Amino acid sequence: MSAPIKLVVIGAGPGGYAAAFLAADLGLDVTIVEKEINPGGVCLYRGCIPSKAFLHVAKIISEAKHATKFGIDYSAPKIDIKKLLDWKKGIVSKLTGGLGQLTKARKIRYIQGSASFVNSQSLTVKKTDGTSEEVVFDKAILATGSRPSTLPHAPKSPHIWDSTAALDTDHIPESLLVIGGGYIGMELGTVYHELGTKVSVVEMLSSLLPGADPDLADVLNKRVKGMFANIFLETKVLKMDESSNGITVTFADKDGKEFKHEFSKVLISIGRKPNSENLGLENTKVKVLPRGFVQVNDQRRTNDDNIYAIGDIAGDPMLAHKASHEGRVAVESIAGHKVAFEPQAIPAVVFTDPEIAWCGITEGDAQKQGKDVRVVKFPWAASGRALTLDRQDGLTKLIIDPKTERILGVGIVGVGAGEMIAEGVLAVEMGCVANDLKLTIHAHPTMSETVMETAEMFFGTSTHVYRPKK
Numbered sequence: 001m002s003a004p005i006k007l008v009v010i011g012a013g014p015g016g017y018a019a020a021f022l023a024a025d026l027g028l029d030v031t032i033v034e035k036e037i038n039p040g041g042v043c044l045y046r047g048c049i050p051s052k053a054f055l056h057v058a059k060i061i062s063e064a065k066h067a068t069k070f071g072i073d074y075s076a077p078k079i080d081i082k083k084l085l086d087w088k089k090g091i092v093s094k095l096t097g098g099l100g101q102l103t104k105a106r107k108i109r110y111i112q113g114s115a116s117f118v119n120s121q122s123l124t125v126k127k128t129d130g131t132s133e134e135v136v137f138d139k140a141i142l143a144t145g146s147r148p149s150t151l152p153h154a155p156k157s158p159h160i161w162d163s164t165a166a167l168d169t170d171h172i173p174e175s176l177l178v179i180g181g182g183y184i185g186m187e188l189g190t191v192y193h194e195l196g197t198k199v200s201v202v203e204m205l206s207s208l209l210p211g212a213d214p215d216l217a218d219v220l221n222k223r224v225k226g227m228f229a230n231i232f233l234e235t236k237v238l239k240m241d242e243s244s245n246g247i248t249v250t251f252a253d254k255d256g257k258e259f260k261h262e263f264s265k266v267l268i269s270i271g272r273k274p275n276s277e278n279l280g281l282e283n284t285k286v287k288v289l290p291r292g293f294v295q296v297n298d299q300r301r302t303n304d305d306n307i308y309a310i311g312d313i314a315g316d317p318m319l320a321h322k323a324s325h326e327g328r329v330a331v332e333s334i335a336g337h338k339v340a341f342e343p344q345a346i347p348a349v350v351f352t353d354p355e356i357a358w359c360g361i362t363e364g365d366a367q368k369q370g371k372d373v374r375v376v377k378f379p380w381a382a383s384g385r386a387l388t389l390d391r392q393d394g395l396t397k398l399i400i401d402p403k404t405e406r407i408l409g410v411g412i413v414g415v416g417a418g419e420m421i422a423e424g425v426l427a428v429e430m431g432c433v434a435n436d437l438k439l440t441i442h443a444h445p446t447m448s449e450t451v452m453e454t455a456e457m458f459f460g461t462s463t464h465v466y467r468p469k470k
Contacts (some may be wrong), residue, residue, distance in 0.1 A: 004029040005334060006139040010115045010125065010279070013041020013321025015311035016143030017099055022210045023331045024106035031109040033125050038100035039110075041146055043320045045092055050167040051187055053088045055351050057304060058194035062353055069390060078196060081172060086168070111135070117280035120306045124280075138262040139306055140335045142286075142294060143327065145277065146272040146312035151179070153239060154268060159246045163188065173197050173264035175229070177249055179237055181208035183350040185218070185269035189353050193227050200230035200261070202237060202251065209350060213363045213376070216356050216413040219393055223354065230261075240266060274313040298340040299333035300326050308334070322346050345409075345428035349418040354394055357421035360409030360428040361399055374402045378454040380414050382464040391415045396450040398434065400458055405433040416447055423451055434458045 005028045009020045012034035020039075024030045036045060043049065064074040103110050113127035115135070122136045148162040152185040161169070166188050172195045178185040181203030193199045201208065202222075208224070208231070209217040225231065234254040241248045245265040253259070274292040281288060285304035287295040293316075294302055294309040301308050308330040311323030325343065332339040345359035366373045380386040380394035394414020401408055410424025427437060437455035442448050460469025 004127065006136070006138045007141065007331075007334060008033060008135055008139075009141045009143055010034075010123075011041065011143035011275075011311075012036070012039035012099075013143060013145050013323065014043050014320040015145075015327040016041065016141070016322040017103070018141065019141050019327030019331050020108055021102065021106060022328050023334070024108050026331065026335045028331075028335065030106075031111060031137070032103065033111050033113060033115040033123075033135070035114060035128070036096070036257050037112060038096040039103060040092070040096035040099055041143075042147075044095050044099075045168060046164045048320055049092060049095060050088050051163075051184075051191075052193045053091055054065075054167065054460070055187060056408055057084060058191045059353060061194040066390065068399060068407075079172065081170060085168070085170065090179065114278075116278065117283045118308075120284045120304050133426060137306070137355060137387070139308065140302075141327070141330050141334075142302075142307065142309040142313055143311050143323070144275040144313050145323075146274050146318055148268065149271045149273050151237070151240075151268055151270065154266075155240060155247075157242045157247065159265050160240070161265055163267070163269055166192075166258055166267050166460075173246075175262075175264045176200070176245070176246075177202065177261070177263040177266045178269060179266065180269040181205070181231075181233075181272070182211070182269060182271065182354075183209065183348075185267065186224070186350060186352050188267060188269065190224075197264075197298065198430050199227070200232065200263070201228055202232040202235050204234065204236055206234050208233075209356065210348065211348070212356055212358065213397075213411055215395070215397070216358065218417045219354055219395065219413045220350075220356060222344065223393065224352075229447055272312065272318055276313055280456075288299060298342060299334065300330040300341055302446050317346060317348065319346065319348065343429070344431075345425045347421045347425050349421060351418060354391070354413075354414045355417035356413045357417040357424075358409065358411040359425045360407070362409055362411065363397075363399060366408070367397060371408075372402060373408060374400045374458065376400065376457045378450045378457055378462065380447075380450060382453075383445075383447065383450055384464075385447050385449070386414070388445065389415060394447075394450075396420075396454045398437075398451075398454045398458065400434055405458070407432050407434065407437065410451075412450075414447065420448055420451065423448065 007028045009016050017039035054384035111127045115123045117123045125133045175198040178189045178201045189199045236252045239250040247266045248262045276292045286302045312318040329341040347359040351355040353363045377397040383394040386392045396413045399409035407427045434455045442452045453462045
């Protein structure tokens with residue numbers, strides 16, 4: 001009987017630990033190299049999970065305010081930021097500690113430290129205790145993730161945050177400028193608005209959430225216009241100067257006109273960069289692309305036959321669930337299975353209020369590709385469940401091939417869109433046609449019914465929207 005494959009996984013975020021756990025389950029000899037004391041990565045320690053904990057708090061505050069419309073009045077919330085942080089840290093500790101236990105249960109060797117390749121079959125690990133160790137492997141998986149992008153002209157100041165600092169502050173600022181109108185900026189802007197901060201957003205492009213279809217983003221835009229103090233679109237940040245009260249920011253609008261505002265804190269959320277430096281990749285055959293991503297094939301194998309790459313370092317989209325799936329594909333390939341990473345739909349979710357979610361081809365993508373599609377939209381004003389929530393500010397849309405009637409994409413904006421999008425992902429992956437969704441009985445009254453009724457609209461037979469098919 002041959003010896004098990006020696007696999008080293010560098011990085012233990014949602015991609016790394018998913019890969020390591022599956023590899024152990026398949027009988028490989030697995031070692032994880034990770035800086036943190038337990039698996040989890042940025043997602044669990046400083047990203048997805050902490051931000052969703054804060055967003056849940058923001059939702060509770062928002063719903064309490066909203067309840068006045070129903071004749072229910074709550075007093076203004078008293079926020080104990082220390083207790084809030086302790087609650088968040090407890091969630092993180094429970095999840096990462098649980099992953100540590102699963103690592104031990106699977107008999108995976110866990111080395112806390114940083115790895116650097118010596119060649120294509122060995123690497124040096126600088127341990128957190130100050131010692132070093134050489135690790136020899138048959139195969140390696142790079143899962144080193146990414147870090148927040150920075151602005152070169154930003155001064156070093158405690159008043160300037162990245163997303164990590166924004167989720168670990170010990171006080172609620174009076175005012176906050178969010179630089180970048182993408183999903184991270186909008187999520188954290190929403191949180192701090194509900195906590196009582198005067199929030200402004202600046203975005204170089206002409207709209208917030210530029211990655212989403214405009215009709216989905218517009219629903220959120222209308223809501224945040226009544227929440228945020230300022231929304232500066234088509235505006236650049238020219239300079240940031242530290243002042244006695246925080247940061248003075250100099251802007252330039254689309255016509256080049258300059259103006260200034262002062263903020264207690266500034267959050268830079270302009271994207272993320274892959275962690276491909278200082279790994280010794282120059283000692284291997286791995287090819288690093290201009291943006292810092294590592295070139296991979298359909299099995300997630302790099303140009304070096306012994307090294308695979310998954311997650312943020314392997315290219316867009318930089319999403320935890322994409323990393324986890326890639327990790328499984330890489331491990332199955334290493335184990336000798338016939339497999340490829342070829343999803344038809346990777347869901348994207350913006351956890352604002354309302355949430356925005358989409359999968360498959362977007363309407364914008366279809367237009368750019370010159371693809372003939374039919375777009376059908378169901379307004380949530382026609383949903384009984386939406387009315388009971390007093391949240392008619394949503395819509396469900398299907399992007400359909402008019403010839404085959406196949407579902408090519410799904411977009412949803414509204415309460416709970418992130419949970420609802422899974423049905424859309426399944427529909428796209430399984431090659432469902434509009435009739436499949438139309439004939440699938442959905443529970444009443446639920447928001448998921450809007451998926452069924454959108455499919456009915458394609459045929460001109462929606463019960464709650466009269467729009468005959470032309």
